[in-house]
Amino acid sequence: MTPTNYKSCFNPNQSGHYLKMVAVIPALNEARDIENVIIKVKQYAQAIVVDDGSIDDTTNLAHKAGAIVVRHEINKGYDAALATGIREAMNLGYEFAVTMDADGQHDPIFLQYFNIELEKGVDLVVGVRDQTQRWSEALFCIVGSYVWGIRDPLCGMKGYRLNKLSSLESLNTYPSIGTELAIRMAKDGLQVCQFKISTRRREGQSRFGGGLKANFRICRALIFGLICRSNNK
DSSP: OOOSOOOGGGSOOTTSOOSSEEEEEEESSOTTTHHHHHHHHTTTSEEEEEEESOSSSHHHHHHHHTOEEEEESSOOOHHHHHHHHHHHHHHTTOSEEEEOOTTSOBOGGGHHHHHHHHHHTOSEEEEEESOOSSHHHHHHHHHHHHHTSOSOTTOSOEEEEGGGTTTOSOSOSSOOTTOHHHHHHHHTTOOEEEEEEOBOOOSSOOTTOSHHHHHHHHHHHHHHHHHHHHTTO
16 A cells, blocks of 8 residues: 655755655666666655666666766675765755665665655664565574564665764674664664565575575674674674
8 A cells, every 4th residue: 555645755856856865775786777776766765876886887877867876986895885875865965864775676665655754753764574585584583673673674675864873973883784773773762663565586696695605694794783782882
């Protein structure tokens, strides 16, 4: 079901920029899907694409589709790309940022739900996926729900009230696969909303790799999150 009452951020101002919400989209060699993703996103929010050192035509295609593009000349990793995009959103004066994957796994129609919750005053909105692909993700979800009250910390679709992040010196202090900010906000007692989102499976290789490599990275991120929690960081 689609909400019927859209907020002001869905209407671009005279300069073509959306008033409140931006979608931050890290991208690495996503030329196949990036244009279509941005076209759909722009029905609901401005798009900021962080090209994390792509060697294909991701940057040009993202520009063509109407996104704001920030490029890392070398690959810095997913967490660094998220941090760059969120800082750019802050610098441009947006109130809300929703992170999304560049490969079309997240349906942009859910942006309107994120906006509604953020407009209500929620500080963090977390999507809860209808499927996980690895045993390590299922483990992260179980621990995340018990320790931080976050049912799907690894979901790439999260919404942030940016003024709650403005005081942080760093948005990326350890390899968290996009979970650090949500964990920090939950630990700080900020208001969190969670709801289910549908996803589609990626075609082709994930940027996180497959098999043992991906499971190792996810388990390492979980351990870092637990260590930082115990140290009150």
